[in-house]
Amino acid sequence: MTAGDHLSTGAASPELITWDTVKWAKVFKAVRRLQMRIAKATRERRFGKVKALQRILTHSFFAKLWATKRITQNPGKNTPGVDGILWTTSEVKMQGALSLKRQGYRAQPLKRVYIQKKSGGQRPLSIPTLFDRGMQALYLLAFDPIVETLGNKNAYGFRPKRSTADAIEHCFKSLAKKASAQWILEGDIRACFDSISFSWLEENLIIDKKVLNQWLKAGYIEDSIFYNTLKGTPQGGVASPAFLNATLSGLESLVKRITKPKDKVHICIYADDFIITGSTKEILEQVIKPAVETFLAARGLELSPKKTKIVHIQEGFDFLGFSIRKYKDKLLIKPSKDSIKRFLEGIRQCIKDNRSWTAENLISLLNPKLRGWGQYFHHCVAKEVFRYVDAEIFKLIWRWCKRRHPTKSDPWIKSKYFRSQGGRNWIFFAKPSTHNNAETLPVDLLNVASIPIRRHIKIKADATPYDPAFKEYFKQRDQGNNLRREPGLVHPTSLIKARAV
Numbered sequence: 001m002t003a004g005d006h007l008s009t010g011a012a013s014p015e016l017i018t019w020d021t022v023k024w025a026k027v028f029k030a031v032r033r034l035q036m037r038i039a040k041a042t043r044e045r046r047f048g049k050v051k052a053l054q055r056i057l058t059h060s061f062f063a064k065l066w067a068t069k070r071i072t073q074n075p076g077k078n079t080p081g082v083d084g085i086l087w088t089t090s091e092v093k094m095q096g097a098l099s100l101k102r103q104g105y106r107a108q109p110l111k112r113v114y115i116q117k118k119s120g121g122q123r124p125l126s127i128p129t130l131f132d133r134g135m136q137a138l139y140l141l142a143f144d145p146i147v148e149t150l151g152n153k154n155a156y157g158f159r160p161k162r163s164t165a166d167a168i169e170h171c172f173k174s175l176a177k178k179a180s181a182q183w184i185l186e187g188d189i190r191a192c193f194d195s196i197s198f199s200w201l202e203e204n205l206i207i208d209k210k211v212l213n214q215w216l217k218a219g220y221i222e223d224s225i226f227y228n229t230l231k232g233t234p235q236g237g238v239a240s241p242a243f244l245n246a247t248l249s250g251l252e253s254l255v256k257r258i259t260k261p262k263d264k265v266h267i268c269i270y271a272d273d274f275i276i277t278g279s280t281k282e283i284l285e286q287v288i289k290p291a292v293e294t295f296l297a298a299r300g301l302e303l304s305p306k307k308t309k310i311v312h313i314q315e316g317f318d319f320l321g322f323s324i325r326k327y328k329d330k331l332l333i334k335p336s337k338d339s340i341k342r343f344l345e346g347i348r349q350c351i352k353d354n355r356s357w358t359a360e361n362l363i364s365l366l367n368p369k370l371r372g373w374g375q376y377f378h379h380c381v382a383k384e385v386f387r388y389v390d391a392e393i394f395k396l397i398w399r400w401c402k403r404r405h406p407t408k409s410d411p412w413i414k415s416k417y418f419r420s421q422g423g424r425n426w427i428f429f430a431k432p433s434t435h436n437n438a439e440t441l442p443v444d445l446l447n448v449a450s451i452p453i454r455r456h457i458k459i460k461a462d463a464t465p466y467d468p469a470f471k472e473y474f475k476q477r478d479q480g481n482n483l484r485r486e487p488g489l490v491h492p493t494s495l496i497k498a499r500a501v
Helices: 003-009 024-043 047-058 061-071 090-098 130-150 164-175 198-204 209-216 240-248 251-257 281-297 337-353 359-377 383-404 410-417 468-484
Strands: 110-116 122-127 183-188 220-222 225-227 267-270 273-278 309-312 317-319 322-327 330-335 418-421 424-430
Touching: 024 047, 024 061, 024 130, 047 130, 061 090, 061 130, 090 130, 130 209, 130 240, 164 267, 164 273, 164 317, 164 322, 164 330, 183 281, 183 317, 198 209, 198 240, 251 267, 251 281, 273 281, 273 317, 281 309, 337 359, 337 383, 359 383, 359 424, 383 410, 383 424, 410 418, 410 424
Parallel strands: 110 220
Antiparallel strands: 110 122, 183 273, 183 309, 220 225, 267 273, 317 322, 322 330, 418 424
16 A cells, blocks of 8 residues: 555555655645545535545545644744644654544643734633644645635635735725725624634534534633633634634625625625625615624624724725725725834834844844835835835934944944945945855845835635636736746735734
């Protein structure tokens, strides 16, 4: 029997395969083949076959390898659960992959920690053990094709091949024309992850109920005290984002079903935030909002009274860090004031905390932050904002230089830390440290305004990587994105961090 045969049998490989000799292209191809079959059966509404294929996939050796690869490569790989165990070595990773079994599975309690919310206060984050994360990643491989197939067409959060850029471009297309809708319902679901009804999840998710029940009712430990969980899906779980998307699945079809084309209703969903456009305030207030509230209530959810409101496009609104507003008849999308303020506060704190660093180290610390933030907003009307950010950062850098050399003159500081090139005379730079006499180019602080503004091409609403009809579409799209990518610049799909570890 070969390793490839185990994809269908589900048996652990008897061969002496080590983690470092796994052929990952072969593993991914085999797993994706079964995922495509699950998606096809879902489109045909053959849910008995869906469950049979799910069982095959979750018992396969290759799927266990791929799930382990995912949890040991993501940013949370160095964050242990309550057992304090990390999967760091190749041997431990292989042992972990082979240990992912349904039989006798019991999820351990989650480790409760708190992270700062941008609006103040703290958000609870529940960290599963690496083993439980592996089980979630394994079963997510069999669940994700269903969510992608049955989910809202214009939902963009926590979905493959989609990003905030697609969500913002959808907003532009829905609101930019002169005859577009003038009113917007800004929706925010209160404590969404923590409030989803257990009974609704157990009755509606097409996933192994025994395993699902273990995750939902595992409880959590905070300050060495165990607490039961009675509702919600933990922020920090690998599968939680997919559960959220599945919970909100059907919201888009609902608002379309209860309205007419003349109402100009469009919906854009990103995680637990959404906007719905309408031709009048009344259609949003009297028809759509009550229907949305009823839809959410059946799932144990409710809208946040403070954050949910109806606004006119001339007043504008903030969504995913962008300010969207019409000035007379022209729609402009810019970085929001809050986004700019938070970013500059972060840069200011970063410089303050590293007063003693060399210029080279400071630049290496700041450049990824500048690139990431600039690339996130580079498809909107941001050039003026970029120049403002550069000017503010220059002030911070100048103060950093003055504190390091309080007795030196301004011309001396300028000659040491700033250089000229082309039309720019104040480029903060450092001579890279080197152990030989070879001449090296100076290391410059990134000028955010140098990032070109480029319009994003929105993904097709129906496109999913689990449908072979879109295989060529995604191939061409990926090639186009690579061509548009600036050399040396980060091209993130989103700076809105996924809440999963």
